[in-house]
Amino acid sequence: MTTTTLRRDTTASAVAAATLGLLTLVVLVRVALGSQRGQSWDDTAMHTVMGGRDTQLAMLSLLGYVGIGALVAVVAGCVVVAVLRGRLLLAAGAVVVIAGSNVTTQVLKRTLLDRPDLGLGTLNSLPSGHTTVVASAVGASLLVAPRAWRPLIALAGGLATTLTGASTVVAGWHRPSDVIAALAVSLVWTAGVALLLRGPSAPIAGTTAGAAVGCVTAAVLLIAIGVRPVLGWDGFVQAGLVLGLITAATTIFVVAAASVCTDD
Incomplete structure (x- = not known):
């Protein structure tokens, strides 16, 4: 008597992740760019947290490392890992995720999206280029990494x-x-490539825990180096909501990106 084990592939999770990314992007464009209330909420949220001079210098130093050089290094690392695994298609997929995400962000921000004049300025900054650089690198790295490395x-x-x-x-x-x-742009590209390279799905318990710990640790580090509410204790709740939102959204992104990776 033989037993057949059915293993689901990543198609369903990839479709779900891509849909989540697209819907998130559409809602943000409609609300954060296209409505006066959304623009007001967004601008207010940006001004709820602050850092002193030393904190600002530390952050600017960190952001200074995010650029073309870092992307090239990540692409090279992804290609090497994929080649060593004998998975040339994964190497190509990692390149597509990084290139596609960053080109899409720049085209959206500079060409396709407009910020209507609703009394809060017309300079569009959506999506964030710096965040796309890092998020796309994370998506590509998860895609090519062996299962044991993903947490x-x-x-x-x-x-x-x-x-x-x-x-x-x-x-x-x-x-x-x-x-x-x-994050949404990077998720769409990661999930889209995973859909083309679909394979057996992998459990994500370890990556879920890793993502949560990493994101929460980042929020704690920001507080430790001096990020504070602009209004002091009066603005504690608002500042906490902003940092919490970014932390939660990043956790969801990492978990969703990990869920589309194959188990082979």
């Missing part, structure tokens, strides 16, 4: 992405919606 990558990726996204808000470079939009 560690989820932890490090959640930490780096949360630090980057929140730092752009504290520095006054981006609104919270810009950060979440960048």
Whole structure:
């Protein structure tokens, strides 16, 4: 008598993740860009947290590492890992995730999306380029990594992405919606590539825990280096909601990106 074990592939999770990313992006464009109330909430949220001079310098130093050089290094690392695993298609997929996410963000921000004049400025900054750089690198790394590595990558990726996204808000470079939009763009590309490269699905318990620990650790580090509510204790709840939103959104991104990775 033989027993057949049925293993689901990543198709369903990839479709769900891509849909989540697209819907999130559409809602953000409609609400955060297209409505006066949304713009007001977004601008207010950006000004709920602050950092002193030393904190700002630390954040600017961190953001200074996020750029083309870092992307090239991540792409090279992903290609090497995929080649060593004998998975050339994964190497190509990692390149597509990173290139597609970052090109999409720049096209959306500079060409396709407009911020209507509703009394709060017309300069569009959605999605965040810095956050896209890091988030796309995390998505590509999860895609090519062996299963045993993914909890560690989820932890490090959640930490780096949360630090980057929140730092752009504290520095006054981006609104919270810009950060979440960048996560959405990166998720769509990661899930889209995973859908093309579908294979047997992998349990994500370890990556879920890793992502949560990494993102929460980042929020704690931000507080430790001096990120504070602009209004002091009177603004504690609002500042906590902003940092909490970015932390939660990044955790969801990492978990969703990990869920589309194959188990082979």
